[in-house]
Amino acid sequence: MKKTKTLIITLCIIASFLGLHSAKAQGCVAIRHFSSCVGNTLENNLLGPGDIQIGTNYRYFKSFRHFRGTEEEPDRVANGSEVINHSHSWDFFLTYGITDRFYTSITIPTVINTRSSLYEHGRDERNITFSRGLADIRVGVGYWLLDLEKNQNGNIAVGLGFKLPTGNYNASDIFYNVGPEGSPQVRPVDQSIQPGDGGFGVTVDFQFYQKIAEKLFAYGGGFYLINPRETNGTRTFRETLSPILQNEAIMAVPDQFSVRAGASLMLSNTISTSLGARYEGVPVKDLIGGNEGFRRPGNVVSIDPGIAFMKDNFSLNVNVPFAVRRERPQSVTDKQTEELTGNPRNGDAAFADYLINVGVSYRFSNKKVKVDPELMNEFKS
Incomplete structure (x- = not known):
C-alpha cells in the first residue's frame, strides 16, 4: 500500500512539471510550429495499458526584435523598419498506452x-501577409527504459x-x-x-526525471x-532583393532542435510549479x-517558468518562456x-521577448487499472 501511494504521488509530480510539448523558437527563425513526434510531455506519456490521453496545446508569440549574431539592432524598432510576426498555433494530440512503458502518439497541428x-x-509602405491551416502531422512511439513501478525516483524515455x-x-x-x-503580385x-x-522528417527524442528531495524533481x-x-521548390524572391541572394531563391527544408531542463516542486496535491531553461533553434547545416536554399539559422536560450493544475484525469498547464539570449549566426x-x-556579412532575424504556452488534456483510463480507486481518493481535493 505504501509503495503504491508513493508511486501515485511521484506520477502526479512528474505529470505536472512538463505540461507542454517543446515550444518552437521565438521569432522569424524558420523553426515555425513543431514539437517532438511523440510529445515531450511526461504526463501524456505516463500511461497504463489501454489508457488514452487527449488534449490541445496553444502557443503564441510576437517576434519583432532584430539580431545579427547575438547583437540586437534596436534602431529597427526605433525607425519602424522591423518585421513583425504574430504566430498562433494549436496542437491536437492523442497518446495511447500500449504497455506500462511503451506508448504511441499522433499530433495534428494547425496554425x-x-x-x-x-x-x-x-x-515604402508596411503591409501584412497571412497564412493559416494544417501544419505537418507527427506520429511516433516512445519507451520508458526502466520499470516505472520499481524506479519511482527516476527514469528515462526515448522516442522515434x-x-x-x-502542411x-x-x-x-x-x-x-x-x-x-509597382503593381501587387x-x-x-x-x-x-x-x-x-x-519535407518528410524523422525525430529522435528523450526525456527524464529524477527525484531530488520530497516533492522536488529534476526533469529534462x-x-x-x-x-x-x-x-x-517554393520560390522566395530573395534574389530580386540582391544578386548575392541568388542561391536563396528557393526555400530550404532545415533541421530543428530543442533541449530543456529544470526542476519542479509540488505545492499541493493539485498544483505544482516549475522553473527551467530551454535551448532551441535551427542549425546552420543539416x-x-x-x-x-534559403533558411534563417538561429537559436534562443530561454528561462522557462510554469505552473500546472491537475485534478482527477484533467490537467491544465501554463508556461511563459522568456528569452535571455538570441542569436542569428551566419548562414551558408x-x-x-x-x-x-572579403567583407563581413551576417543576415538578421527577428525574435520574440517571450512565448505563451497553454495546455489542456484529459485522460481516459483503462478500467483494468492496478491502483486501488480508494487509494486514488486520498489524493483528490
Whole structure:
C-alpha cells in the first residue's frame, strides 16, 4: 500500500512539471510550429495499458526584435523598419498506452500566422501577409527504459517519430509594390509563416526525471528533427532583393532542435510549479543532405517558468518562456559571400521577448487499472 501511494504521488509530480510539448523558437527563425513526434510531455506519456490521453496545446508569440549574431539592432524598432510576426498555433494530440512503458502518439497541428513588413512590399509602405491551416502531422512511439513501478525516483524515455509533409509549404498572399510598374503580385509568404516545410522528417527524442528531495524533481528532455530533403521548390524572391541572394531563391527544408531542463516542486496535491531553461533553434547545416536554399539559422536560450493544475484525469498547464539570449549566426550564404568579397556579412532575424504556452488534456483510463480507486481518493481535493 505504501509503495503504491508513493508511486501515485511521484506520477502526479512528474505529470505536472512538463505540461507542454517543446515550444518552437521565438521569432522569424524558420523553426515555425513543431514539437517532438511523440510529445515531450511526461504526463501524456505516463500511461497504463489501454489508457488514452487527449488534449490541445496553444502557443503564441510576437517576434519583432532584430539580431545579427547575438547583437540586437534596436534602431529597427526605433525607425519602424522591423518585421513583425504574430504566430498562433494549436496542437491536437492523442497518446495511447500500449504497455506500462511503451506508448504511441499522433499530433495534428494547425496554425494562424501574420507577417508585417516594409522590405517585402517595396520598402515604402508596411503591409501584412497571412497564412493559416494544417501544419505537418507527427506520429511516433516512445519507451520508458526502466520499470516505472520499481524506479519511482527516476527514469528515462526515448522516442522515434516521423513528420509528414501535410502542411502547405507554398502558402501565398498578395505583396504590394513588387510587380510590374509597382503593381501587387501574388507570391509565397515568408518561410517563417509557412504552415509546412515540405519535407518528410524523422525525430529522435528523450526525456527524464529524477527525484531530488520530497516533492522536488529534476526533469529534462529534447528532440532533434532530421529533414533529409534539401529544398522544397517554393520560390522566395530573395534574389530580386540582391544578386548575392541568388542561391536563396528557393526555400530550404532545415533541421530543428530543442533541449530543456529544470526542476519542479509540488505545492499541493493539485498544483505544482516549475522553473527551467530551454535551448532551441535551427542549425546552420543539416545532419543529412545538402545545405542549399534559403533558411534563417538561429537559436534562443530561454528561462522557462510554469505552473500546472491537475485534478482527477484533467490537467491544465501554463508556461511563459522568456528569452535571455538570441542569436542569428551566419548562414551558408553569409559565409560564402564573406569569402568571395572579403567583407563581413551576417543576415538578421527577428525574435520574440517571450512565448505563451497553454495546455489542456484529459485522460481516459483503462478500467483494468492496478491502483486501488480508494487509494486514488486520498489524493483528490
